[in-house]
Amino acid sequence: MSLDLLIYAVGAAASLMSVVAVYLALVERDLVKAVIYSAIQSVFYSLLFYLFMSPDIVLVYLPVAGGVLPALLLVLISKTERFERE
Amino acid sequence: MVGFLAEYMFTVIYLSLFVNLGLTLFGLFYKPHYIKKLIMLSILGDTLNMFTIFLGYRAWPTPTTPSRPPILLTYPFENTSVLVEFTSRAVDPLPQALVLTAVVIGLAVMVFLIFLGDNLFKHYGTLDMREIRRLRG
Numbered sequence: 001m002s003l004d005l006l007i008y009a010v011g012a013a014a015s016l017m018s019v020v021a022v023y024l025a026l027v028e029r030d031l032v033k034a035v036i037y038s039a040i041q042s043v044f045y046s047l048l049f050y051l052f053m054s055p056d057i058v059l060v061y062l063p064v065a066g067g068v069l070p071a072l073l074l075v076l077i078s079k080t081e082r083f084e085r086e
Numbered sequence: 087m088v089g090f091l092a093e094y095m096f097t098v099i100y101l102s103l104f105v106n107l108g109l110t111l112f113g114l115f116y117k118p119h120y121i122k123k124l125i126m127l128s129i130l131g132d133t134l135n136m137f138t139i140f141l142g143y144r145a146w147p148t149p150t151t152p153s154r155p156p157i158l159l160t161y162p163f164e165n166t167s168v169l170v171e172f173t174s175r176a177v178d179p180l181p182q183a184l185v186l187t188a189v190v191i192g193l194a195v196m197v198f199l200i201f202l203g204d205n206l207f208k209h210y211g212t213l214d215m216r217e218i219r220r221l222r223g
Contacts, residue, residue, distance in 0.1 A: 005088060008095035015102040022106050022129055026113045031121050038125045045132050048099070052143050054182045057189070061132075064193050069128060076200045077121060080207040084119040085214060 011051045018044035029084045031077050039070045100140075106133050120203050120213040124196065131192045135185045142178030 018041050025037035042065035049057045110133065113126035203213060210218050 002088075005092055005095075008092050008099070012095040012098040012102075015099045019102045019105050019109075022109050025125060025129070026109055026117070026122075031119070034122065034125055038129060041129060042132065045136060048136060049139060052139055053177045054139055054185070057135075057139070057182060057185055060186055060189050061135075064189055065128065065132060068193065069196055072197060072200050073121060073124065076203055079204055080121075080213055084117075084122060 007051050011048055014044045014047045014051075018048075029086075031082055031084060032074065035070045035073045035077070039066050042066045042069075103133055103136055118215050120206065120215060123215075124199055124203070127199075128192070128196055131188070135188055138181045138185050138188075142181035144175070144177050 021037050021041035021044065025034045025041065028034040028037060042061070046058045046062045046066065049055075049061060106129065110126045110130040114123055114130065117123060117126065206218065207213055210221055212218065212221075
């Protein structure tokens, strides 16, 4: 039973940190920083996936949402514009 | 006491996912920049995938049979009690298969939208949606 409690405690901490990362990605004007915040959010989500007994999804989700997608968004930002105007 | 703590922390997880859903919908509708909309769209899809995973999860707070990684040490059909224990402890694999497909399809859709953003910038010279709406008419 204490193992379940540990799983829920780590999951609650990871989900609260993901809320913080999503909020920072929402309000950030520099788009490079916003992409990095969304990558941090995807790391916390993959921790949640692992805790809720789907490690096969972690193997796909962590390279896709933490590596490939931010890289492609950074390529798009480098080809277009970096700062979001008011 | 332990059951109350587990229920409280599970509620924290669930409510923070709903907060994420609201924040991403706000960013998707009210942020003017195209790349910010793309980031928020990807986080929205991930949150919905997380809800789908919660559908198949077995060990909700105060579970009768807590879930365990489904590892079979013996061939189950020779001994029925092993099979009974396996089916009472394993999580549902169907939402996991669906989410595994949805992650890959989401990557393909995002690559298409990134390509579309590049063409938008070549055509209009900006990615601000207010500017694009003004320039179009």
